[in-house]
Amino acid sequence: MRLNRTKIALLAAGSALLLPAAAVAGPTLDAIKGRGELNCGVSTGTSIGKSTLDDQGNWTGFEADFCRAVAAAILGDGAKVNFVPLEFKNAFTSLQSGSVDMLARSATWTMSRDTEFALEWAGIYIYDGQGFLVSNASGITSAKELAGASICVTSGTTTELNLADYFRTNGMDYTPITVSSPDQSIANLESARCDAYTNEVGGLASYRLGLSDPDSYTILADVISKEPLGPVVREDDQQFEDVVEWTRHALIIAEEFGVTQANVAEMAATTEKPELRRFLGAEGEFGTKLGIPNDWAVKTIQTTGNYGELFERTLGSNSKANIARGVNTLWSQGGLLYAPPVR
Amino acid sequence: MADVVSNVTDRGVPVSTPSAPRRRPRRRWPWAALAQQAAAIALVAAAFAYLGTNITRNLAANGMTGGFGFLWQEAGFAMSFSLIEMSESSTYGRVFLAGVLNTLFIAGLSLVTATVLGLVVGFARVSASRPLNLAATVYVEALRNVPMLLILIFVQTVALRSLPVVREAIAIGDAVYLSNRGIYFPWPEPGQDLRLALGALVAGCLGLAVAWILRPRTPVLARRDLAAPIAGMALGVILLTVAVLQVDWQRPDFRGFDFRGGAKMMPEFAALLLALTLYNAAFIAEIVRAGLHSVDHGQIEAARALGLRDGFIKRRIVLPQALRLMVPPLTNQYVHLIKASSLATVVGFPDLVAVFLGTSLNQTGRAIEIVVMTAAVYLTLCLGLGALSAAWNARVSLKGR
Numbered sequence: 001m002r003l004n005r006t007k008i009a010l011l012a013a014g015s016a017l018l019l020p021a022a023a024v025a026g027p028t029l030d031a032i033k034g035r036g037e038l039n040c041g042v043s044t045g046t047s048i049g050k051s052t053l054d055d056q057g058n059w060t061g062f063e064a065d066f067c068r069a070v071a072a073a074i075l076g077d078g079a080k081v082n083f084v085p086l087e088f089k090n091a092f093t094s095l096q097s098g099s100v101d102m103l104a105r106s107a108t109w110t111m112s113r114d115t116e117f118a119l120e121w122a123g124i125y126i127y128d129g130q131g132f133l134v135s136n137a138s139g140i141t142s143a144k145e146l147a148g149a150s151i152c153v154t155s156g157t158t159t160e161l162n163l164a165d166y167f168r169t170n171g172m173d174y175t176p177i178t179v180s181s182p183d184q185s186i187a188n189l190e191s192a193r194c195d196a197y198t199n200e201v202g203g204l205a206s207y208r209l210g211l212s213d214p215d216s217y218t219i220l221a222d223v224i225s226k227e228p229l230g231p232v233v234r235e236d237d238q239q240f241e242d243v244v245e246w247t248r249h250a251l252i253i254a255e256e257f258g259v260t261q262a263n264v265a266e267m268a269a270t271t272e273k274p275e276l277r278r279f280l281g282a283e284g285e286f287g288t289k290l291g292i293p294n295d296w297a298v299k300t301i302q303t304t305g306n307y308g309e310l311f312e313r314t315l316g317s318n319s320k321a322n323i324a325r326g327v328n329t330l331w332s333q334g335g336l337l338y339a340p341p342v343r
Numbered sequence: 344m345a346d347v348v349s350n351v352t353d354r355g356v357p358v359s360t361p362s363a364p365r366r367r368p369r370r371r372w373p374w375a376a377l378a379q380q381a382a383a384i385a386l387v388a389a390a391f392a393y394l395g396t397n398i399t400r401n402l403a404a405n406g407m408t409g410g411f412g413f414l415w416q417e418a419g420f421a422m423s424f425s426l427i428e429m430s431e432s433s434t435y436g437r438v439f440l441a442g443v444l445n446t447l448f449i450a451g452l453s454l455v456t457a458t459v460l461g462l463v464v465g466f467a468r469v470s471a472s473r474p475l476n477l478a479a480t481v482y483v484e485a486l487r488n489v490p491m492l493l494i495l496i497f498v499q500t501v502a503l504r505s506l507p508v509v510r511e512a513i514a515i516g517d518a519v520y521l522s523n524r525g526i527y528f529p530w531p532e533p534g535q536d537l538r539l540a541l542g543a544l545v546a547g548c549l550g551l552a553v554a555w556i557l558r559p560r561t562p563v564l565a566r567r568d569l570a571a572p573i574a575g576m577a578l579g580v581i582l583l584t585v586a587v588l589q590v591d592w593q594r595p596d597f598r599g600f601d602f603r604g605g606a607k608m609m610p611e612f613a614a615l616l617l618a619l620t621l622y623n624a625a626f627i628a629e630i631v632r633a634g635l636h637s638v639d640h641g642q643i644e645a646a647r648a649l650g651l652r653d654g655f656i657k658r659r660i661v662l663p664q665a666l667r668l669m670v671p672p673l674t675n676q677y678v679h680l681i682k683a684s685s686l687a688t689v690v691g692f693p694d695l696v697a698v699f700l701g702t703s704l705n706q707t708g709r710a711i712e713i714v715v716m717t718a719a720v721y722l723t724l725c726l727g728l729g730a731l732s733a734a735w736n737a738r739v740s741l742k743g744r
Contacts, residue, residue: 092708096708117708148601155701161420163421164421174421175601177423178702179691184691191508191523
């Protein structure tokens with residue numbers, strides 16, 4: 001399994017060597033339409049609520065559904081997604097080399113990644129922060145008590161760097177137990193190889209469910225970083241980036257106007273509100289200008305529901321992870337979710 | 344008979360020309376062969392040139408810049424184990440160096456342990472003792488026929504994770520502690536003057552070396568042969584004891600989350616070392632067995648007829664001849680071991696692949712530079728080993744006799 005992942009990384013690097021430049025630089029949107037399928041990079045299928053492979057072989061979770069939303073907007077059918085599970089350390093290379101069209105996995109937007117990787121973050125779909133998961137038996141109640149601890153972390157992530165920054169700033173020492181997948185970290189935490197596992201709080205909440213006894217583990221209240229997570233695309237196709245960005249906006253706008261998976265078809269047919277008519281494709285050529293059908297938003301909402309429905313179903317109160325929405329609510333309700341108007 | 348011998352060159356190749364002098368034919372340039380070689384070189388060069396321009400063009404098309412400037416940037420992450428001083432403010436260049444050293448450390452150490460275990464098991468395989476023979480056969484067949492990854496995961500999850508948690512570590516004489524967080528043992532207190540202890544250590548080793556050199560080599564022992572080596576050994580042991588006692592040892596002491604003081608062997612390192620040793624020793628044992636079998640049994644019988652001891656026969660008659668046949672396949676096995684040490688990523692030991700091809704690649708995005716540098720390290724190690732083996736082989740191969 002592991003060898004295969006290493007091979008994928010090498011293949012990705014190898015294909016960057018071999019492919020003629022034109023094949024990589026071609027417009028992604030045309031390639032997706034021609035192929036009739038969206039190649040979407042998600043995490044490895046064990047992150048409950050984000051991207052999980054269920055017992056029937058279906059991908060579920062927030063990241064998987066975001067891929068479906070994009071596929072619905074472009075191709076009119078949320079089922080036309082080819083899910084590519086990627087370990088974090090191979091994710092960016094796979095996107096750069098063109099083996100996936102986009103990433104919808106936990107990938108934090110940072111300045112250096114944005115400027116140096118030739119990649120673009122098409123907005124933020126989850127506002128998260130880094131925390132620590134500890135066992136109740138350890139008696140740890142605050143991150144400040146972790147001086148001298150062994151801490152499990154995934155290699156190559158922002159969390160690995162934030163961890164180093166946090167302990168350096170607070171003058172504490174620690175031992176990083178660095179492995180390449182969260183599953184290994186969870187196994188290490190469970191066997192008390194490390195005292196704490198650090199990741200985004202959302203990720204911790206979902207990986208906590210993978211423990212044999214989730215109730216004897218707690219997420220500390222301390223949040224030590226900003227982790228804005230969003231879909232990532234290559235810089236070579238501005239139009240495709242717009243499509244992904246507006247898919248994110250569409251989910252938020254739908255929640256704002258009370259458009260849901262159940263009522264979207266009816267609303268598209270009957271609504272008199274001008275902004276809603278433009279949004280749902282009853283008026284104007286907004287989809288065509290994006291290079292996709294005019295009823296793109298209808299298809300998207302029919303596939304995944306609005307942002308609130310999507311979040312609650314996969315990560316929130318209707319899910320096993322049961323994470324509070326926190327700042328991931330509409331700006332009008334004191335949250336950070338805000339989308340530009342359709343005009 | 345004498346005529347035949349004189350017609351054999353020092354490489355053992357019979358010379359085809361008859362012994363009578365004859366005019367050598369005029370040397371002609373092998374134009375066809377030269378043209379072929381030139382074409383081959385041109386083809387390889389063209390392929391590299393194509394790849395090179397393609398990289399540059401692809402990187403430019405993606406708006407990415409190449410180059411090795413990142414090696415001087417601060418890496419900003421910590422490593423759980425390194426042989427050189429490392430901190431969060433170390434550069435990627437230093438991370439590379441630390442990774443190379445960690446790879447050399449784990450590969451070098453398991454190369455030695457696998458060879459020793461392989462020799463022991465190999466001799467056991469040809470031993471006349473039935474139980475020993477059977478045990479060695481079971482070991483070899485069981486380990487040689489499962490993937491190494493499986494052994495590694497087994498060692499890590501079953502053997503090491505089943506050790507007690509650090510708070511309940513098994514204590515051996517209040518000095519060594521075993522837990523699933525590591526094996527803790529005493530280490531010299533930092534900051535003390537170690538010159539005397541190091542002097543005693545070197546002198547002690549010299550004493551033992553002298554004892555080894557002067558060891559009795561005749562198959563028939565006389566008392567006077569033993570006096571000098573025993574004196575050397577006694578001196579060596581005394582000096583080594585002095586070296587140990589001279590040092591202030593710091594014992595591991597449990598405080599907070601972990602033991603402080605002393606030294607610690609990471610369980611990830613122990614798992615990798617154990618797996619590399621166990622797996623490769625099974626193959627080395629088979630190489631040893633094949634080598635031992637290659638020596639004509641008549642020689643052993645002849646030596647026995649002369650009244651030589653069994654151990655002496657093995658060491659001085661069988662092994663030197665067997666070694667000549669063992670070295671080329673052993674080199675292959677060592678090359679495999681070096682490459683397999685990159686499985687460190689699986690258990691989480693920070694070797695070159697884990698910290699450089701893994702973490703550093705992801706933090707910097709310099710896929711091509713990092714893949715090339717990592718490949719170059721393994722290529723250098725394995726080709727170097729191959730060259731050493733070839734040189735040794737040329738030295739010991741049968742010369743015309």
